Structures are given as structure tokens and as C-alpha cells.
């Protein structure tokens with residue numbers, strides 16, 4: 001069945017921005033049942049799982065609605081739009097803080113009045129007393145708290161980008177790296193990370209150590225690069241970097257030899273950490 005047909009046959013939808021597809025969002029999807037669709041209201045700010053990246057974190061089809069095209073609608077018009085997209089709609093799933101319409105003036109209470117079917121309101125999902133939200137995940141990624149971000153996400157923070165050329169000194173003087181340009185994704189704090197890297201369309205992730213930041217020791221240019229730990233690889237087009245934990249801050253070394261020593265230590269830390277994770 002085509003995605004369009006699956007959507008037309010949907011009896012339940014979940015509505016929101018869903019940037020990150022985090023644990024809170026997953027609680028909504030758990031209410032969708034067999035014939036569900038996720039309705040993403042696209043604000044243009046999504047940078048944890050921009051655009052179709054959200055599709056990696058749910059098996060439900062996704063309908064994208066541009067906020068600019070629906071923000072002027074009143075409550076009735078919004079429901080009419082949903083009914084025209086989903087003629088068999090019986091259930092709408094939203095979270096406790098869902099708002100919609102001009103100036104976000106409608107809440108789930110209004111949804112209950114406006115929609116004749118079931119409105120399921122999911123209660124606040126928290127982790128150790130802290131409410132899970134996309135903006136908090138962004139804040140964690142920005143300060144390098146990858147572990148905290150991943151705990152909220154329920155999966156590793158992952159970016160994807162096209163392969164770009166490096167400075168060309170890595171392989172000769174340091175270690176070989178895959179350099180990517182991850183347009184549209186939030187850049188984690190500058191530094192070195194334990195990561196997993198997926199190359200082109202390979203199915204598995206390689207253990208890796210990655211650098212994000214300005215190469216302050218060499219030419220000062222910005223780079224996102226992964227060194228693969230389980231052997232030589234060939235990357236043709238693109239790579240995905242999945243962040244596991246933060247190792248250290250970006251640093252200006254006095255010589256390439258010192259940088260090389262630090263990279264060796266980073267490699268050891270990442271190898272240890274990833275070996276432990278496999279146990």
C-alpha cells in the first residue's frame with residue numbers, strides 16, 4: 001500500500017512539532033494503534049531531527065504541514081483540514097501542553113469541543129522529575145551533554161551530512177578521517193566525542209571517535225570529522241554520526257606531534273567505552 005493510501009486510511013493521528021522524536025513524543029505514538037499517522041507541524045526550527053530525519057524514529061507515516069500555511073486557521077478550519085486529510089479520523093493524540101491556531105490560542109480543551117471523535121491527551125512525560133522537551137535537548141547538545149540529550153531522546157543524537165574534503169593532512173600526519181557537512185543539524189559543542197559512524201548506505205555503524213569544531217591547531221577551519229576505529233573504510237557520498245558521549249574540549253596544541261598524542265588518547269578512550277557498551 002502506498003504511503004498516501006495508508007494515510008487516507010488512518011483512524012488516529014498525533015500532532016506536534018516532534019523535533020527529536022524524543023521519549024515524550026514516543027508516548028504519543030504509543031496511543032496511535034494500528035492505523036496511525038504522525039502530523040508534523042513544521043516550524044522551520046527543527047534541527048535535532050530536521051525534515052525527513054524524523055522518519056528514522058517511528059514506523060508510522062508522517063504528514064508534514066508547514067506552520068506558515070496553517071497558522072492563520074481558526075479551530076474549526078484546522079479540524080476541517082485534518083478531516084479532509086484523514087476522512088476516517090476517529091482519534092487525535094496530543095500532549096498535555098499542546099496549543100494550536102493563531103497565537104497558539106487553542107488548547108487540548110478546545111480540541112475536545114471542536115472534534116467529535118476521541119481526543120487523547122498524554123500526561124507530562126518526565127525523566128527523574130525533569131519534563132522532556134526538544135528545547136531542553138538542544139540546550140544539552142549545545143553544552144556537550146550528549147549523555148543527557150540521549151537520555152531524553154531515548155536514542156543517540158545523530159547527524160547526517162554529505163562527504164566533504166578535509167585539509168588532507170589527517171591521513172598523512174595524524175589519522176584518517178571522514179569529513180562531513182551536516183547542514184540543518186544542531187552542531188554539538190566543539191570537542192571530541194565517542195561516536196558511531198554509518199558510511200553511505202551501509203546497514204551498520206562503525207565504532208569511531210569524532211571531532212567537531214575549528215581546527216585551532218592547524219588552519220582554523222571548521223570540521224566535523226570521524227576517525228573509524230575498526231579498520232580502513234571508503235566513504236563515497238555521505239555519513240551519519242551518532243554521538244555516544246563527550247570526551248574533551250577542543251584545544252589548541254603547540255605542535256602536530258602533541259595533537260597526535262591527544263588523538264591517540266581519544267582513540268583509546270573511545271575504544272574502551274565502545275567495548276564496554278558491547279558487553
Ligand SMILES: Cc1cc2nc3c(=O)[nH]c(=O)nc-3n(C[C@H](O)[C@H](O)[C@H](O)COP(=O)(O)O)c2cc1C
Pocket residue numbers: 165166167168169170171174175176177179192209210211214215216217218223225226227249250251252253259262263266267
Ligand atoms: C579524535 C580527534 C581529535 C581532534 N582534536 C583536535 C583538537 O583538540 N584541536 C584541533 O585543533 N584539532 C583537533 N582535531 C582535528 C585535526 O586538527 C584534524 O583532524 C587535522 O587537522 C586533519 O584534518 P584533515 O582530515 O582535514 O586533513 C582532532 C581530530 C580528531 C580525529
Ligand SMILES: Nc1ncnc2c1ncn2[C@@H]1O[C@H](COP(=O)(O)OP(=O)(O)OP(=O)(O)O)[C@@H](O)[C@H]1O
Pocket residue numbers: 015016017018019024025027028093094095096097098122123124125126131132133134135136
Ligand atoms: N514531555 C512531554 N510529555 C507529554 N507530551 C509531550 C511532551 N513533550 C511534548 N509533548 C507533546 O508532543 C507533541 C509535540 O510537541 P512539541 O513538538 O512541541 O515537543 P516539545 O518537546 O514540547 O518541543 P519544544 O521544546 O520545542 O516546545 C505535542 O502534542 C506535545 O504536547
